[in-house]
Amino acid sequence: VIEELEGFFDRLSGVPGYGKEVAYLGGGWSKAVPFKCEDACLSLGDEQPMVELLVMDYWCNWGKAWVLVDVED
Incomplete structure (x- = not known):
């Protein structure tokens, strides 16, 4: 394949x-980001976990960013 x-x-x-x-x-392409229990517990408090996103286009131009996420069960 x-x-x-x-x-x-x-x-x-x-x-x-x-x-x-x-x-x-x-x-x-990911529809979800895996988290551990520690991450979910962190998000229930005042803080949110961060994930790094990598975005790439057809011509291999790329960029990275750190974003805060809401953890859902």
């Missing part, structure tokens, strides 16, 4: 081997 995706990115970009480079980046 990964080879098919690499081939797709090669054809999309017109650059042989580009799909392999994209595969090395790894990543994905």
